[in-house]
Amino acid sequence: xxxxxxFKEIVSQYCTASPAELHGDVRFREDLxxxxxxxxxxxxxxxxxxxxxxxxxxxxxxxxxxxxxxxIQDLQEVG
Amino acid sequence: xxxxxxxxxxxxxxxWIKQYGTQQVSGLxxxxxxxxxxxxxxxxxxxxxxxxxxxxxxxxxTKPDENGNINQYLTKGNFYDIPLKDLSAMTMEKADAxxxxxxxxxxxxxxxxxxxxFMVKLPEDYRGFFLHMDHRLIDSCGVVIMTNxxxxxxxxxxFNSPMPDDLADYETVLQKDLKRASNEKRLIRDKDFWDDIxxxxxxxLYSDIQGPMILDRAREAHHNPNLRAADIELKDLFVAVDDYxxxxxxxxxxxxFCQNHQISMTNLLLLGMRTYLSKMNNGxxxxxxxxxxxxxxxxxxxxxxxxxxxxxxxxxxxxxDTEFLDAAYEIQSMQNQIYMHSNYDPxxxxxxxxxxxxxxxxxxxxSCYLTYQPMPVKxxxxxxxxxxxHSKWFANxxxxxxxxxxxxxxxxxxxxxxxxYQTADLNDKHVELFNYYLLKIIxxxxxxxxxSIGGLITSV
Numbered sequence: 001x002x003x004x005x006x007f008k009e010i011v012s013q014y015c016t017a018s019p020a021e022l023h024g025d026v027r028f029r030e031d032l033x034x035x036x037x038x039x040x041x042x043x044x045x046x047x048x049x050x051x052x053x054x055x056x057x058x059x060x061x062x063x064x065x066x067x068x069x070x071x072i073q074d075l076q077e078v079g
Numbered sequence: 080x081x082x083x084x085x086x087x088x089x090x091x092x093x094x095w096i097k098q099y100g101t102q103q104v105s106g107l108x109x110x111x112x113x114x115x116x117x118x119x120x121x122x123x124x125x126x127x128x129x130x131x132x133x134x135x136x137x138x139x140x141t142k143p144d145e146n147g148n149i150n151q152y153l154t155k156g157n158f159y160d161i162p163l164k165d166l167s168a169m170t171m172e173k174a175d176a177x178x179x180x181x182x183x184x185x186x187x188x189x190x191x192x193x194x195x196x197f198m199v200k201l202p203e204d205y206r207g208f209f210l211h212m213d214h215r216l217i218d219s220c221g222v223v224i225m226t227n228x229x230x231x232x233x234x235x236x237x238f239n240s241p242m243p244d245d246l247a248d249y250e251t252v253l254q255k256d257l258k259r260a261s262n263e264k265r266l267i268r269d270k271d272f273w274d275d276i277x278x279x280x281x282x283x284l285y286s287d288i289q290g291p292m293i294l295d296r297a298r299e300a301h302h303n304p305n306l307r308a309a310d311i312e313l314k315d316l317f318v319a320v321d322d323y324x325x326x327x328x329x330x331x332x333x334x335x336f337c338q339n340h341q342i343s344m345t346n347l348l349l350l351g352m353r354t355y356l357s358k359m360n361n362g363x364x365x366x367x368x369x370x371x372x373x374x375x376x377x378x379x380x381x382x383x384x385x386x387x388x389x390x391x392x393x394x395x396x397x398x399x400d401t402e403f404l405d406a407a408y409e410i411q412s413m414q415n416q417i418y419m420h421s422n423y424d425p426x427x428x429x430x431x432x433x434x435x436x437x438x439x440x441x442x443x444x445x446s447c448y449l450t451y452q453p454m455p456v457k458x459x460x461x462x463x464x465x466x467x468x469h470s471k472w473f474a475n476x477x478x479x480x481x482x483x484x485x486x487x488x489x490x491x492x493x494x495x496x497x498x499x500y501q502t503a504d505l506n507d508k509h510v511e512l513f514n515y516y517l518l519k520i521i522x523x524x525x526x527x528x529x530x531s532i533g534g535l536i537t538s539v
Contacts, residue, residue, distance in 0.1 A: 013377040036343055036411070038376040040418035048265055056416065 112207025134249030399533025
């Protein structure tokens with residue numbers, strides 16, 4: 001399974017949207033109703049799933065599906 | 080049957096049982112009833128179905144091994160009786176007192192069911208069920224899910240409403256939790272986060288709602304003028320409960336503030352509590368409060384039952400010239416990082432503290448505990464929505480915590496501040512004062528977010 005598909009599969013476990021509905025501009029808090037706890041737990045799961053370490057100061061800038069996915073893909077390339 | 084170790088959240092309760100010497104500290108009880116001619120035959124069938132659907136209800140524990148550790152396993156759950164208890168001839172007050180007595184009972188033994196359910200016939204034609212369960216099997220969110228599911232099964236069988244969706248499998252979610260907790264990279268990341276706080280700020284410092292005299296008392300008892308932790312009450316665990324309501328208009332004011340400034344209610348409450356503790360302890364800047372986290376985010380985590388709630392210390396060092404809103408953001412930043420590391424076992428945080436600073440046994444750095452419960456305790460079932468309901472949480476009668484505040488929402492849109500406190504040291508006046516200042520601090524800050532914390536402490 002591609003990183004993008006697996007990523008969207010994980011997101012869909014935290015909300016009512018299906019992976020197919022998770023377009024790049026969908027926002028975690030405003031559109032998917034993520035709470036702070038949901039969002040941070042989700043990021044922790046991403047770290048474990050994709051074996052990356054997110055940087056605290058970059059986390060706060062993540063608003064959308066695309067932004068989170070790009071961050072994971074960038075970190076995987078560096079790793 | 081496969082055996083599994085306890086999760087960090089379950090171990091938290093198990094450690095309290097061992098530390099305080101009674102399973103009573105791990106009791107959780109509720110009554111849920113409707114003013115309706117509920118059919119007890121159908122209700123009994125629903126409860127038995129629920130025991131099959133909601134795996135956490137079938138969890139039992141093995142005998143402790145030589146190190147005192149226990150395992151958990153799921154039984155088939157074919158042997159539960161659901162007796163009917165008739166309290167209808169009593170007043171509601173007397174019926175509540177009777178159920179309160181049931182809530183004090185303990186589940187003592189290994190390889191035994193850790194829960195019991197009675198169907199109850201209550202005064203004023205209320206009918207429903209009383210649940211008494213070990214906290215290692217379920218938490219308050221889990222109880223709400225279970226209650227709604229039982230009533231959905233009831234309306235399915237009674238009124239032919241749709242059969243409720245399946246609940247997530249307890250064992251599958253447990254396995255995922257245990258796998259994640261044993262991920263070495265995750266463990267290192269979590270440990271680094273907590274260790275970094277100690278590297279930055281050193282040993283935490285106790286703060287009490289009664290002021291510095293409690294820490295002074297501990298320093299004398301331990302013959303250590305530099306002690307930074309205070310003794311835990313281990314003998315007199317009797318708990319009292321006082322509730323205070325916040326009206327709808329004031330509640331809305333808080334919510335509007337939270338929404339406008341993107342602050343969560345938990346963090347606003349933590350700020351209010353830590354500011355009061357600072358006020359009572361001569362402006363102490365380094366304050367730690369235990370905050371409970373539900374750890375329910377995915378669909379499966381929400382509906383699998385189990386005890387997922389776990390507490391972590393929210394430690395902040397806030398100088399008096401910090402503005403109220405900035406202080407709220409400081410707490411929010413700390414809490415967000417804690418959320419990311421909430422799979423960690425909090426016992427490991429204290430193990431590290433003990434190793435570094437030699438903290439004496441049975442002492443603590445926190446006097447106050449907070450749970451913010453955003454989920455209303457009501458049956459959200461369209462077939463039952465107009466039927467009056469009587470529900471109540473019962474204290475287990477033995478408090479491990481000096482003062483434990485649960486903030487929840489009331490059905491009218493207000494909020495309820497429920498204080499469980501050890502009567503060994505505290506009385507209703509302490510709690511009344513705490514609640515008064517907590518709200519005064521929060522509302523003063525909400526109305527003037529630019530006020531400094533020092534100015535706020537002086538002004539209230």
